[in-house]
Amino acid sequence: MSKITFSIIKADVGGYPGHANVHPELIEVAQENLKKSDILEDFHVTHCGDDLELLMTHRKGEDSEEIHSLAWDTFQKATEKAKELGLYGAGQDMLSDAFSGNVKGMGPGVAEMEFTPRKAEPVVAFLMDKTEPGAFNLPIFKMFADPFNTAGLVIDPSLHNGFRFEIWDIKESKKIIMETPEEIYDILALIGAKGRFVIKRVFPKGDKLPNDEPVAAISTEKLYQIAGEYVGKDDPVALVRAQSGLPALGEVLEPFSHAFLVSGWMRGSHNGPIMPVGVKNAICTRFDGPPRAVALGFQVKDGKMNGPADLFDDPAFDPVREQSARIADYMRRHGPFEPHRLPLEDMEYTTLPGVMKNLKRRFESVD
Ligand code: F6R
Ligand code: MG
Ligand code: MG
Secondary structure, eight states: OOOEEEEEEEEEOOOTTTTSSSHHHHHHHHHHHHOOOOSEEEEEEETTEEEEEEEEEEEOOOOOOOHHHHHHHHHHHHHHHHHHHHBBTTTTOOOHHHHHHHHTSSSSEEEEEEOOSSSSSEEEEEEEEEEGGGEEEEHHHHHHTTTOOOHHHHHHHGTTTOOOEEEETTTEEEEEEETTTTTTHHHHHHSSSTEEEEEEEEESSSSSSSSOOEEEEOOOOHOOOOOOOOOOOOOOOEEEEOOOSSSHHHHHHHGGGGGOOOEETTTEEEEEEEEOOOGGGGGBBBBBOEEEEEEEEEEEEEEEEEEEETEEEEEEEGGHHHHHHHHHHHHHHHTTOOOOOOGGGGOOSSSSHHHHHHHGGGGGOOO
């Protein structure tokens, strides 16, 4: 069976209104452009908050110039439409004037996985807005390494061997491969610091699946480091394969039954609870949030993306939405105080250097 690649390439090319949502006409423009292409097996265009999300299957492999070029061209056309409609921050994530073979480092976020499809291949695309790639550390760890989340780790012999985690140090641009269950304490020591260490890929270990093909992939672009100044959040996306030797669909979704805290939210500078929602509620309103997560499920067959099933559009996730709204309230009461506001070095933009400059003369030494 020949390999298939599932790619998510996303960008904020203009919000409506403010940074809340994507205008339906941008989605139409993107659909039209992808429809014209003959290099895709299938595609689905959607949004999470103000991010335009291109979900595509193809046979060109990861990092394909043709696929990245198609995505770039699509975002450019959507940017033109955003300008025409006067949308907010039109072209926000298009950080370069010219495409140079790969969208990485040019603004858009990317999660891609090339793999040999099984007879039936369930794939979940996770889309988040108003947060950062490290927001996926907790749920991905739980899916693949926490027996209190994933019953299969204990009771299914084909999951018993554990998984290999590829972890990136995004400040030093280095990566390390670590194994579960042997190294879970060391893994947690790293990925608990989610602003610095992020899970990039997960690989299987047993003999059921090819060990060199990923079963999960997460976007790790850091927009503010790319641009050298604040241009918007690097709202992340992820792909996860499920079932038959991998966490079951319900084990993949289970970490989102808890409104865990992530960094981002208003001005990319606040800690707040994640809120899993259906696409229709993936609109960032209250204090530009709270940060949202969408999960779209597909059965991939012969390159075709059968779906999506909007997996968080389900009353089973009402309690976590409620919990998230309550935590949002609690966090907001702290106003400009940490730990609601992020520590200075993690804030995406801050007036503090200006404040300090003005006050410099008035600061005296303390003996
Ligand atoms: C956070 C985000 C928003 C904006 C905020 C201010 O990632 O996109 O919270 O930071 O709405 O936006 P500007 O500076 O564009 O008015
Ligand atoms: Mg925006
Ligand atoms: Mg966004």
